[in-house]
Amino acid sequence: MIQCGRLKGNQQKNHRVIIKSMSERTITIPLWGAPGTPLLRTETLARDLGLSRVDAPPTEGPLVRLTEERLEFCTLGDPDLSGALWVDFTDTHAQRRSRASARELLIRAARIRGVDHPLLIDATAGLGRDGFLLAAHGFRVVMIEANPVVAALLDDGLRRARHLPRLEAVLARIRLFVGNSLELLPQLDEQPAVIYLDPMFPQRTKSAKVKQDLRLLQLLDRHDLAPEPLLAAALAIGANKVVVKRPLKGPFLGGIAPGHCLKGKAIRFDVYPGPGKKESPVQIV
Ligand SMILES: C[S@@+](CC[C@H](N)C(=O)[O-])C[C@H]1O[C@@H](n2cnc3c(N)ncnc32)[C@H](O)[C@@H]1O
Numbered sequence: 001m002i003q004c005g006r007l008k009g010n011q012q013k014n015h016r017v018i019i020k021s022m023s024e025r026t027i028t029i030p031l032w033g034a035p036g037t038p039l040l041r042t043e044t045l046a047r048d049l050g051l052s053r054v055d056a057p058p059t060e061g062p063l064v065r066l067t068e069e070r071l072e073f074c075t076l077g078d079p080d081l082s083g084a085l086w087v088d089f090t091d092t093h094a095q096r097r098s099r100a101s102a103r104e105l106l107i108r109a110a111r112i113r114g115v116d117h118p119l120l121i122d123a124t125a126g127l128g129r130d131g132f133l134l135a136a137h138g139f140r141v142v143m144i145e146a147n148p149v150v151a152a153l154l155d156d157g158l159r160r161a162r163h164l165p166r167l168e169a170v171l172a173r174i175r176l177f178v179g180n181s182l183e184l185l186p187q188l189d190e191q192p193a194v195i196y197l198d199p200m201f202p203q204r205t206k207s208a209k210v211k212q213d214l215r216l217l218q219l220l221d222r223h224d225l226a227p228e229p230l231l232a233a234a235l236a237i238g239a240n241k242v243v244v245k246r247p248l249k250g251p252f253l254g255g256i257a258p259g260h261c262l263k264g265k266a267i268r269f270d271v272y273p274g275p276g277k278k279e280s281p282v283q284i285v
Contacts, residue, residue, distance in 0.1 A: 071156040087157025109269035118193035123181035199227030228254035
């Protein structure tokens, strides 16, 4: 049961995290605690995430790295991917800069008129950027993330953001759950107003346009989670609407036409009104 009013998210234990290399070999990700980080914390994290703790970072390959400041995911020995992935909700400058118009579109797509703090389920939470934005615009957001490493990065970002008093009200509206939304959506104890889906777009790893953080996130993508059944499960909940982020020219998810779309420069939001609302989804054969 997901209790939407409760304060604490759960953590899925002992979930082995694997990623596929370019040659499709399966690699388990090591976890390394940098000097200054408590050994107990690294050990607990490794156990919770199903990762193997290492005493020294490898020279190449993926790595979950705990530093004194934050938890990061990186891949070593690849000059094209020299950065690291972490979650930071405190960097207002970056937030203002980043894709302001696409973000405004998301708020318009999710908006529920006349309801204070509607409940929104972000069923593909990822690094929580969209979910955080929605919470900042008044939604109570339940974030669900299936990948334990991504969820741990997100949890770490939320934890650090809690130190900032100006974010207190926004964070009070966010809950994080680790697990597969397909299994968790039917367990909600409150009918959500909106279910939001942002499944990973098809891989374009060779494109220079794909930013480093997205490429790192793609490395962690669990290929076993197909997005089509998630849309079917979301529609079955009977929320006021289901909103799906898609590439601007991508096909409708699962071939199901939305009631309407909001289009940006590179992406669009497909909006599926719930039962009893004006527009209902149409299956395209
Ligand atoms: C493109 S990312 C979402 C990015 C997110 N909207 C943001 O703003 O950071 C997609 C995420 O959905 C997660 N995901 C995919 N299928 C899922 C499922 N069935 N349940 C929970 N999470 C899922 C993936 O692990 C991945 O982290």
